[in-house]
Amino acid sequence: MSVTVRVPAKVNVQLAVGAARPDGFHDLANVFLAVGLFDEVTVTPAAELRITCEGPGAAQVPLDGTNLAARAAVALAERYGRTPDVHIHIAKDIPVAGGMAGGSADGAGALLACDALWGTGASHVELLDICAELGSDVPFSLVGGAALGIGRGEKLTVLETGGTFHWVFAMAERGLSTPAVFREFDRLVADSDVPVPVASPELLDALAKGDPDALAASVSNDLQPAALSLFPALADTLDAGRAAGALTALVSGSGPTTAFLARDAEAARQVARALSASGTCRAVRVTAGPVQGARLL
């Protein structure tokens, strides 16, 4: 018997980053939107815990105990006094090390899949607790839709959205390490007073109304200067998307995936064609959000 869970990627429509805390993390006001790029995580009973992975970038995915999917299985098994004896197979479509929470998606997916396979009866709140232990973005991968994350990004408030937003994502030739991008952020702001991160009322209003023009006018990503500093060529991708008529262009999370908002599905396809022809990225995807979080197939 196997259980498969489908989990979406995310884009941050606002990522406000505060100063580094004593624990090294940063307080955030993080507005997540789940978008229609998915990993599928399948768990099957096995003699012992093992992980396999297929899809673009699979060679970069760690197949040992550091993989968030493995850590999720171990955390749930420990809580319910059993052994995490499963084969976890990840079919990847979310870019690896791309700033779209691909690793977090696999953690949330494995957790939900093992929970169903083992019939633990864990409550949604318990699952969210385990997600928060695994990583800052993992609770959002479970919940999906749109949400504001504060603290490290793990304390979620669900946001209502008044419509579907159309996006184009440009995948980069290589990944970026999230800790490295936060370190670069710290370096860039070292001599300035970093304001306390707060969610933008205009942005929340744009999401609630489903208004792409208003959303485009209010998106922001405080990690973007750091991602561009470590990966300057991303500026060319952003320029190509803007020139092709995107309403706005930004780095997704810690990058290096770049995100382009379009007014509708046809406009998104036009931006995607221009980005593909620009030679400034590895691959281009058209999708939309919000979509629901991790769910059993």
Ligand code: C5P
């Ligand atoms: O929580 P997670 O393990 O996904 O975070 C990965 C890394 O990103 C952390 O080790 C830290 O360097 C950085 N981070 C941060 N502040 C946050 C979230 C992540 O500095 N709020």
